[in-house]
Amino acid sequence: MLSLRFAVPTANTLIPTKTKPKSGLVVQTGWKQTGLSSSPPKRYDYKLQAATTDITDGRASVEDKEVELPAGLSRELMPKHVAVIMDGNGRWARQRELPTSAGHEAGVKSLREMVELCGQWGIQVLTVFAFSSENWIRPKVEVNFLLSLFERALKSEMESFGRSGIRISVIGDSSKLPASLLSLINEVEETTKNNTRLQLIVAVSYSGKYDVIQACRSIAERVKDGQIQLEDIDEGLIEQELETNCTEYPYPDLLIRTSGELRVSNFLLWQLAYTELFFTQELWPDFGKEDFVEALSSYQQRQRRYGGRHS
């Protein structure tokens, strides 16, 4: 039996009742400025999406043609929301006796490829765990490098996001970010907010527990102010207060973690309740189309019961 028999429960989709001002964190490191007209890497063995872009009133719209999926994948069974823990950049660099920064640069290429594939294969939301709140304890040199790389990448890719119909959202604790980066993030989020082809959510300085705690604090404030009563607090209210209220599909259907570690490491804690988990030994910079197809294929063969039972 295929999981399609069971519709995604309505609890998995969320129509935000309020939008919080987003001052999130941007991860993107070292995006290359290759436009849609550039030659694809050789490992792409499917038809490229032909896109035409119109810019009207400052908004970009992309008309997409249907893309042929790799053999074995079904468009109807494609997950709406894929989350990724992009682990292994440092190890990849060490294996090649390269500096860690080279690993992060290589990781960005993998991310770029995944974003393109998601957009072409009908995945609506891609959430990437770029920088955990616990990563702040890394060497200052590395952290500063990452932040500057984020800022440069964001500036260089802003126009590309518009052309590609990608909406950028950033979640996480922004209090430690430089003001210039925060400002740029706000600008990118505002500029791309009407794009609909793919929503790329970047989790930076993010912690699943922190997300729940900030939701809890918001709820407590509303109780204190008399907006709601204690008995009004339910799972729906918590969902609305989590940082993933920036998307219609806040709960990942599939989580991929690279580099062989078998844990979720404080990523999207509440949101991962029913998420299918896929772990791979590949280091993130080596994670390519074939690996993504393998993950999606595994997902499409699974039966999702949400605690119930197939008859």
Add this chain to the structure above:
Amino acid sequence: MAKEVMSGWTRVGNVSRGVSSVIRECIFGVLRVGPIPNHIAFIMDGNRRYDKKQNPGGAAVSGGHDAAFWALVAMVMYCYELGVKYVTAYAFSIDNFKRKSEDVQILMDSMLRKFDLLEKVAIHFAIRVHFAGNLGPFNNEFRVSAMKLMEATAGYSNSLLTICVAYTSRDEILHAIEESCEQKCIDHVREINSDGDHIIKLMDLEKNMYMAVAPDPDIIIRTEGENRLSNFLLWQSCGSHLCSMSVLWPEIELWNLVLAILNFQKHKPYLERKKKEKQV
């Protein structure tokens, strides 16, 4: 039913004596060279399929859940012998109430029958038993039996077996949020913490969790080959080593547990490095 009880005690007997116990002690001796997990949690999946295997084409019987109970007892005993102080088992999710009412009733009846047996096992091994979850939906007989079992074993402190019933992690977090909000509101009204510290902190939530009785699990084992948490220990599983195995829960054996622990030991250095980075 008597046949299943005898079969279960036979399995327990095989665990506790004979050549197998000598071999097991040798294996555990090897395992103890590496780090032993302090807390192992089990998602006991596969009872229904086991039941169908045993009764092909027949109606649903309690065999799946009864065999599941004895598998849990065996695992608890292995963990106890190895020195694993905390064991947690996901026995019944709030989501399971969505199943057919007759399936739910079969499970409830099976659990109720096992309280006396579980009490005997717990007292024999001096294991404290704790039920985590919202027992409200259960009938009075169930709640009373659960409370009695917890009281009978409350004095044991060496090992803890937590059984999650009518539990989901989101419900647990919701409960913790409600309690924390209520406490902060009370503090605000009473003007306690006059420095204005009404902000809810991590510790406020954690002390109100159903699972506050135990540390975070080192390993979460799920049987039947599924690879998801299914709303189990979401808060506590941040650093847990996740282990999915294809065996059906009633058929889980010692070697499954040993492999899971070996795998955990293989990945432990990475986790230790991360912990050290935090301390720097």
